[in-house]
Amino acid sequence: MADRLAAVRARTLADSHGVPYVDLEQRSLDPDAVRSVPLELLERLVALPYERSEHGLRVAFADPSPASVAEIEHACGLRVEVAVAHRDAVRTLLDELAYGGTLRDEELQLEGALLEDAPAVRLVNDLLRRAIASRASDIHMIPEGSYVHVRQRVDGVVQESVVLSAEDAAGAVARIKVLGGLDLAERRRPQDGRFSVKTTTGRAIDLRVALLPTIAGEGVVLRLLDKTRTPPSLTQLGLENAMQMQLERIIDRGVGAFLVTGPTGSGKTTTLHGALADLARPQRTVITIEDPVEYELPGAYQLQVNSTAGVTFPTALRAVLRGDPDVIMVGEIRDTETADLALGGALAGHFMLSTLHTADAPSAVTRLLEMGVERYIVSAGLAGVLAQRLARRLCLYCREPYAPAQDVLEHAGCTDPHATFFRAVGCRYCSGGHYGRIGIFQLMVLDDELRALVSAGGTHDALLAAARSAGMESMWADGVAKAQAGVISLDELYRVLNR
Numbered sequence: 089m090a091d092r093l094a095a096v097r098a099r100t101l102a103d104s105h106g107v108p109y110v111d112l113e114q115r116s117l118d119p120d121a122v123r124s125v126p127l128e129l130l131e132r133l134v135a136l137p138y139e140r141s142e143h144g145l146r147v148a149f150a151d152p153s154p155a156s157v158a159e160i161e162h163a164c165g166l167r168v169e170v171a172v173a174h175r176d177a178v179r180t181l182l183d184e185l186a187y188g189g190t191l192r193d194e195e196l197q198l199e200g201a202l203l204e205d206a207p208a209v210r211l212v213n214d215l216l217r218r219a220i221a222s223r224a225s226d227i228h229m230i231p232e233g234s235y236v237h238v239r240q241r242v243d244g245v246v247q248e249s250v251v252l253s254a255e256d257a258a259g260a261v262a263r264i265k266v267l268g269g270l271d272l273a274e275r276r277r278p279q280d281g282r283f284s285v286k287t288t289t290g291r292a293i294d295l296r297v298a299l300l301p302t303i304a305g306e307g308v309v310l311r312l313l314d315k316t317r318t319p320p321s322l323t324q325l326g327l328e329n330a331m332q333m334q335l336e337r338i339i340d341r342g343v344g345a346f347l348v349t350g351p352t353g354s355g356k357t358t359t360l361h362g363a364l365a366d367l368a369r370p371q372r373t374v375i376t377i378e379d380p381v382e383y384e385l386p387g388a389y390q391l392q393v394n395s396t397a398g399v400t401f402p403t404a405l406r407a408v409l410r411g412d413p414d415v416i417m418v419g420e421i422r423d424t425e426t427a428d429l430a431l432g433g434a435l436a437g438h439f440m441l442s443t444l445h446t447a448d449a450p451s452a453v454t455r456l457l458e459m460g461v462e463r464y465i466v467s468a469g470l471a472g473v474l475a476q477r478l479a480r481r482l483c484l485y486c487r488e489p490y491a492p493a494q495d496v497l498e499h500a501g502c503t504d505p506h507a508t509f510f511r512a513v514g515c516r517y518c519s520g521g522h523y524g525r526i527g528i529f530q531l532m533v534l535d536d537e538l539r540a541l542v543s544a545g546g547t548h549d550a551l552l553a554a555a556r557s558a559g560m561e562s563m564w565a566d567g568v569a570k571a572q573a574g575v576i577s578l579d580e581l582y583r584v585l586n587r
Contacts, residue, residue: 095174101151102172110148110171112138112181119291121145123317124164126324127182127524128484135160136178141169148173165321208259211252212267215260216285218249220293222519225312225353229257231305243480243525244353254305261299261306268297276301284315291316296380319361319383326526326575328566334533335474339366342414344471345434347421349446355478355527356443357382360417363441364388372414377404379419393419401426409433418442424460431461434469448563449473449532450551453542467534467542475530475563479576479584482510483518487574500568500578510574526575528567528584532560 102109121137124145130136134150137160144167147160152170161168215238219227224240227249236257238249252260265272268281279299286292292315300307322332338346346363348356361383368374368387376385379393379401391404401418402425408416409429420443421427434440446452452473456466487510492500497507512521532538532555541554556562567581 098150098172098174105152105170105172107152107170107172110138110173112136112148112173112177117181119316120318124166125160126163128481129159129163131182131484133159134175134178134182136173136181137164138171143167144169146171148178150175150178163324165323207256208263211256211260212263215250216293216295219310219312220287220291222249227308227310227312229261229308231257231302231307233304236305242519243522244478245480245519247519257305261308264297264308264310265299268295270297270299275306294380313380313382315384317383319358319365321365322362325359325362325529326570327529328561328569331529331531331561331566334531335363335472336366338472338533339363339439341471342367342372342439343434343437345431345440345442345469346471347442347444347452347473349444349449349452349473349475350477351445353478354476355525356476357419359474359476359527360441360443361385364415364417367415367439373411374415374417375408375411375413376417377401377408377419378417389413402429405429405433409436409438413438415439416441420444421456421459427456427459427461428465431456431465431469434471435465440469446475448552449475449530449560450548450555451475452532453551454548463543463545467539470534470542472531472533475532477528477563477584478525479528479567479570479580480522481524481526481575482512482577482580483515483521483523486513486515486518486521487511487577488513489574492578496578500571500581501564502568502572507572509571509578511577511579521577522580526570528563528570528576528581530561530563530566533558 099109115138118139121140125137133156135147135156137145137147139146145164146169148171149156150173152172157168157170215227219240222240222242224242226241228239228246230237230239234254236252236254238252239246240249262272267283270279270281278301281297282295284292284294294313294315296311298309300309322335327335348359350356364374364385368385370387374385374388375391376388377391377393381390381392391399393399393401393404401420401422405418405426406429416433416438418426418430418440421430430440430442444452444455446455453466453470457463489508489510492509494505497505514521535558537558538551538554541550564585567576567585570576571578571581
């Protein structure tokens, strides 16, 4: 009776707002729609996107308001079509999402493989389900004596998942070899392969397999790439407003080279695709060269690097430049040839986007020079550099406010003695007090003074000082601001920046 009355109240509320009522228990959810808005925001507003429409995103609210609608539109960059749903139904589905629950009871469909009912098959399927439900990016199978440790990387941190006997693990490794098209008998050399799985809700996951012959037996690394996910917009990346406006100005120029720097796994490719989403318009030809292709970009040519077939970053980039596209994204600048071609393409009037492995934004200039790129090419071709790291977001359900000690505030560079920060606690919704990740950024825009300094042979320290004088903030300052806002913890900031 209570449920019936709640449903009647929800229908009445929908009528009073002049919007439709949606029975979420009787309809399937569009995964792409659900993932278009951060879960933390949906939980706070008690709202759930359930499908895409021709004009935007259909969202079911327990109690809609103009402010909540505006927040979701700002977060996803789409027009929201409002509906009302039973509050308990919305909360139940949000709880399942927090658990990864839309995948909890899904069956996996393995492409190109038989789903025979064998123990090794069930074990591998269970490991994959567990990883997908946990939002893991990697699975590691590490042999150690008579056991094999299975660990998952969730939000950038490796966690113990399960421990298998050597016998069970051997069957699982053999199964993974079959799926990845690898040699079952080969145990002395590293092997690489790939396979795909699909879930009953339509998610497509690509898995890259690396077999590693260790002294204790065969180790396995599986990298999971969700092909159905969409990259976040620039607004969703976590850029501070002024920094986002600067980045948008670089993108709007549509000429020059824009680089994103940081270590492996710091979200560089995701940021580039966020920028590409703004650039991919019918009036522009966009071509990407990637290894691997992590996001599908509608309306763009996307090339996959294949060194076995002779398709490398330099060979692909040289061919692409002959086609005179407007925008070119190169997954990574790994060598002098790629660097020369990318910066030369920027000087020729293309907008080039790529990544480098450097500690901060000014270091990108010195790295290009060390690679052998001429100073005048770097000075004239480089438009801006964004350095970044990924930090784990605090869980909004269980984060705890506290006042750090004075020496901690001083070390963090916080001048407010009464500042309140938040720390991780841990609850049933999160992973040790964290859920999801957000970027910590440093943006260097090359103005006339910086270009002149590059041409004159300025050192890294001179570039850093000049960029700071021009208003460039450090990643630490950006991180402290996010910590004070309750988005991340100070402990996480110290972990990420190793300070």
